Amino acid sequence: MAYGIAGSMLKYFQDKIAENPSFQYALQMDCEEKIASIFWADARMVLDYAHFGDVVSFDTTFGTNNESRPFGVFVGFNHFRETVIFGAALMQEKREKNEGKKKEKIEEPSILSDFSACMFQYEEIAEFEQNFDLMRKKVPKQTWLDSIYKLKEKWAAYYMKGVFTLGMRSTQLSESLNNDLKINFKSDLDLIRFFKHFKRVVQGKRNTELNSEFDSRKKQPRIFMRRPPAMLVQASKKYTPVIFEAFQGEYERSLQACAKAMDGNNEYLVGDFTYEEGYKVIGDPSKQTVVCDCQQFDRVGILCCHALKVLDIMNIKLLPPQYMLKRWTREVRAGIVQDNLGRNIIENPKMDAMLGFKFMSNKFLNLAYRAAYYPECIMLVDSTLDVLDK
Numbered sequence: 001m002a003y004g005i006a007g008s009m010l011k012y013f014q015d016k017i018a019e020n021p022s023f024q025y026a027l028q029m030d031c032e033e034k035i036a037s038i039f040w041a042d043a044r045m046v047l048d049y050a051h052f053g054d055v056v057s058f059d060t061t062f063g064t065n066n067e068s069r070p071f072g073v074f075v076g077f078n079h080f081r082e083t084v085i086f087g088a089a090l091m092q093e094k095r096e097k098n099e100g101k102k103k104e105k106i107e108e109p110s111i112l113s114d115f116s117a118c119m120f121q122y123e124e125i126a127e128f129e130q131n132f133d134l135m136r137k138k139v140p141k142q143t144w145l146d147s148i149y150k151l152k153e154k155w156a157a158y159y160m161k162g163v164f165t166l167g168m169r170s171t172q173l174s175e176s177l178n179n180d181l182k183i184n185f186k187s188d189l190d191l192i193r194f195f196k197h198f199k200r201v202v203q204g205k206r207n208t209e210l211n212s213e214f215d216s217r218k219k220q221p222r223i224f225m226r227r228p229p230a231m232l233v234q235a236s237k238k239y240t241p242v243i244f245e246a247f248q249g250e251y252e253r254s255l256q257a258c259a260k261a262m263d264g265n266n267e268y269l270v271g272d273f274t275y276e277e278g279y280k281v282i283g284d285p286s287k288q289t290v291v292c293d294c295q296q297f298d299r300v301g302i303l304c305c306h307a308l309k310v311l312d313i314m315n316i317k318l319l320p321p322q323y324m325l326k327r328w329t330r331e332v333r334a335g336i337v338q339d340n341l342g343r344n345i346i347e348n349p350k351m352d353a354m355l356g357f358k359f360m361s362n363k364f365l366n367l368a369y370r371a372a373y374y375p376e377c378i379m380l381v382d383s384t385l386d387v388l389d390k
């Protein structure tokens, strides 16, 4: 990277830190002491990671910017099942080679597509190890690949069987993000403009959450029963609307499910026995636990209809706290999160003001629509606003 660009990039990051000291960035130098890879995350990303970092996907299917660097983002899901961004990385992958006056770009085989294959394709451990090793050899020296290998249980498909993934694949996770960013990469933006564009894309995602937050505060989710059982009422108050819908679906299915007692204590085979074979569920009334063979709770974090059926058989009428994951609740953002230096990270201080603004805008707009048809009303609204404005 040219020194001028490196300088302006460092200044950009320093300005960000001045704005909010929880902004993080890390640089990796190459053998010529030039910047090779850049990683960064703003305060909100660090917060989001604290709340929703239980499932992280690293996505690199984007194009590259004019610096010819592969670009990757760490993404996950918020409590509305919307995309959140935990951090971003620009990496050194293609090398430039000087041949006399002519500058020629040589593309190395894409490490990132190899990495993606390691992440998703190999379901046998030997196959995974062999391919990771092949990829590792393409990179000249100690890189982030070594550090990420140590965490392989967290991301490689082989190790991820039956693991908490919120029930979605990475490709689904960042599809919309991919579209947002791709448009930009076709043009030759410089690095700082790229950072700014990326920031706008991230802000777009945050606005989406703000809208969902606003909607969920305004209206309670619809419960399908007229006299709902306590568990549904509890879930409707705690879960975000989209998660409550999913939970309510499971609850409804649990009402239709049949349970056959098995030999063991509180062991049942649960299912409808027409469309699916039953799953084995083991309950423990003293610990208020239920474990179902379908493993939905382990993967998605929402109890399955089979487990709900057995809870009911055991006369447990409220959802035990361990089955109400905080990451799916309305209060997930409550509480203090500290950064790696032990400082409290300030959540968007404008959040309440922005919600208030939206609330008032809607009210004013409705009033304006109604008043617009009657000149006397327009005068009344106008004079009242003038009084308020003083």
Ligand SMILES: [Zn+2]
Pocket: 279, 292, 293, 294, 295, 296, 304, 305, 306, 307
């Ligand atoms: Zn189940």
